[in-house]
Amino acid sequence: MDLPVVDLAPYLNHIAGDAAAEEEGVRTLCATVSASLRDTGALLVKDPRCSAADNDRFLDVVERYFARSADSKRLQERPNLHYQVGVTPEGMEVPRSLVDKEMQDKIKSMPEEFQPATPKGPDxxxxxxxxxxxxxASTRFKELNSEPVIPDGLPEWKETMxxxxxxxxxxxxxxxxMAAVGFGLPKDAFTSLMKEGPHLLAPTGSDLEQHGSEGTVFAGFHYDLNFLTIHGRNNNSASASEGV
Structure with a gap:
């Protein structure tokens, strides 16, 4: 699948009042965003406000956390809050492809060379x-708005996250x-609904020493609960997503 790479700079310049940012070009860019989300559900973006150094700093602290022992990490586990804050251990999240018979049949009907690996158990x-x-300030969904859990021994954790x-x-x-503009809607059609939402930064880590054999599935097919999910650059030991 070929996804467009959208540079956010022209739009950012446009809303900042930069006269050099051509309005027609910005509208074309917005149309690219909306079309890609409509047709594929995904796109790639380049944001000049996010540097590689920022990404590396985040990955570094996340890697150091996930390198801890399972017992150490479980100190940040909050099952009473439905894992909406703190750590979710391996073996807890069940991928849809493990339990959805219709999806399993669809996978089996695909040519063998295109079939995705099917998980044998939870992620x-x-x-x-x-x-x-x-x-x-007031909510009926306390689990979605609980105070964050901060691991001991990582003083830079909160600021970095x-x-x-x-x-x-x-x-x-x-x-x-940009998607709203591309769809011909008021530009705040979506962002107005995102205000004070339960946004989550949700990095994941996998133990390649324990689960390093070829064909291992770390995360099976699933639906995110959120309006949009964004991923930064990852590496072999950690990945991160943020849902809104």
Whole structure:
């Protein structure tokens, strides 16, 4: 699948009042965003406000956390809050392809060379849920708005997670605005619904020493619960997503 790479800079310049940002070109860019989301559900974006150094700083602290022992990581586990904050251990998240008979039949009907690997059990990845952005002062959904869990021994954790999370939200808000414009809607059609939402930065980590054999599935097919999910650059030991 060929996805367009959308540079957010022209739109950012346009909304900042830069006269050099051609309005027609910006509208074309917005149409590209909306068309890609409509036709494929995905696109690639380049945000000049997010640097590789920011991404590396985030990945570094996340890697050091996931390198800890299972017992150490479980100190941040909050099952009473439905794992909406803190760590979710491996073996907890069940992929849809493991339980959906219709999906399994569809996979089997595909040519063998195109069939995805089918998980044999729950996901083998660990996940950390970190809330980002303001929460409503009053809510009926306390589990979605619980206080964040901060691991001991990582003094830079909160600042790093908050910083990268805010950059991810900023990028996705621009994408949401551009999509709205591309669909012919008011530019705040989506972002107005995202205000004070339960946004989560949710990095995942996998133990390749324990689960390093070829064909291992760390995360099976699943639906995200959110309006949009954004992924930063990852590496072999950690990946990150943020849902709004």
């Amino acid at each position: 083998l990845k660990w996940r950390y849920m970190w809330r980002v952005g303001p929460r409503p 908050d910083s990268w999370g805010s950059k991810m939200i900023s990028a996705i808000e621009v994408v949401a605005e």
